[in-house]
Amino acid sequence: MMLAKTLWQPLFNQFRRYFYRWLETRQPAAATVELRQHILFVFPTAYGGWFVLLIILLYLFGANYQNNLILLCAYLLLALFCCCILAAFFNLHQLRLTATSEPFGYPDSAPLVTITLSQHDNKKMFSLSGPDFAPVFFDTLPAALQLVVYPKSRGLHQLGRFTLSSCYPFGLIRCWSHIQLKQSYWIYPQPALPAMSAASAANSADYPDQLVPYQSGAPVSAMDWKRLAKNPWQPVIRRYTSYARLDTPEHLVVTATGSALEQQLAQFCGLLLQFEQQGQSYGLSTPKTQISPSRGQAHLHRCLQTLALC
Numbered sequence: 001m002m003l004a005k006t007l008w009q010p011l012f013n014q015f016r017r018y019f020y021r022w023l024e025t026r027q028p029a030a031a032t033v034e035l036r037q038h039i040l041f042v043f044p045t046a047y048g049g050w051f052v053l054l055i056i057l058l059y060l061f062g063a064n065y066q067n068n069l070i071l072l073c074a075y076l077l078l079a080l081f082c083c084c085i086l087a088a089f090f091n092l093h094q095l096r097l098t099a100t101s102e103p104f105g106y107p108d109s110a111p112l113v114t115i116t117l118s119q120h121d122n123k124k125m126f127s128l129s130g131p132d133f134a135p136v137f138f139d140t141l142p143a144a145l146q147l148v149v150y151p152k153s154r155g156l157h158q159l160g161r162f163t164l165s166s167c168y169p170f171g172l173i174r175c176w177s178h179i180q181l182k183q184s185y186w187i188y189p190q191p192a193l194p195a196m197s198a199a200s201a202a203n204s205a206d207y208p209d210q211l212v213p214y215q216s217g218a219p220v221s222a223m224d225w226k227r228l229a230k231n232p233w234q235p236v237i238r239r240y241t242s243y244a245r246l247d248t249p250e251h252l253v254v255t256a257t258g259s260a261l262e263q264q265l266a267q268f269c270g271l272l273l274q275f276e277q278q279g280q281s282y283g284l285s286t287p288k289t290q291i292s293p294s295r296g297q298a299h300l301h302r303c304l305q306t307l308a309l310c
Helices: 002-026 046-065 068-092 198-206 225-230 259-278 297-308
Strands: 032-034 041-044 096-099 112-118 124-130 133-140 144-148 155-158 162-166 173-179 184-187 210-213 236-239 250-253 282-285 290-294
Touching (some): 041 046, 041 068, 046 068, 068 162, 133 144, 250 259, 259 282
Antiparallel strands (some): 032 096, 041 173, 210 236, 282 290
8 A cells, every 4th residue: 555655646746746837827827817618627526426327327227128217317317417517617607716905914823815706696615725724615605705824934925826616506516726816915023022121111200201280080100299299289190101202213224144033023023013003203224125214004014024025
């Protein structure tokens, strides 16, 4: 058994390489793929194979014993089998799949890839499988497919070729297609939020940013007791902003290499998210890219994508 597997495995791998190479010319990667006859495959399932064997046996018995009822039963089953071929084919025919914008995620939380569907009405019993996500099944196709891809390392990844198949209506015939979409997704470095240093915390505690009148519900610990003793009719509290100076743009420079690079990228990813949350301007420099200070979601994702490609 092991010898036979050892002999057949190289042949199978060689055939698999030739087949996928043929698929690249038959259906290259595209932003929108419409399932047509040239990329749809139709073949009986194992259940359909036994069904064909039953038809052959009924025909042989009917012809041998000259029994018209058995022959009629064989012809009816053959007609049903042919109808299943057409039903399985048209269940996938003209279905259109479209790639969406590039989603993003982190190594511990994979992104959710969304694929929109058109001409999906009255299409049933589908299964999706691929190397990048767990198999999923649908009784009826929704307007959009949401696939949770497996966690990967940081960088820009391309969704691999996946298989969309259906055994509608009776499981006798399987119709499928190997689809390659131009659907990419980002994996950003795992953010590590830096803690505020002790000196910064002490400075924030000793030097408040501003004093504001006391309002009901304010914490008693923020009360300025010295001013309250001098003027008890006008209590004030201390209010602090972030220890970072929001008016001064921050600029991060990637300098680490080797094993220290991942730790620095994680720290910078956390800092970028923190700066954006605080509304502070920030920039980024790497050995290959330099980004001027700015802010906003588009600027944030540009910086995170630069970190992911370091």
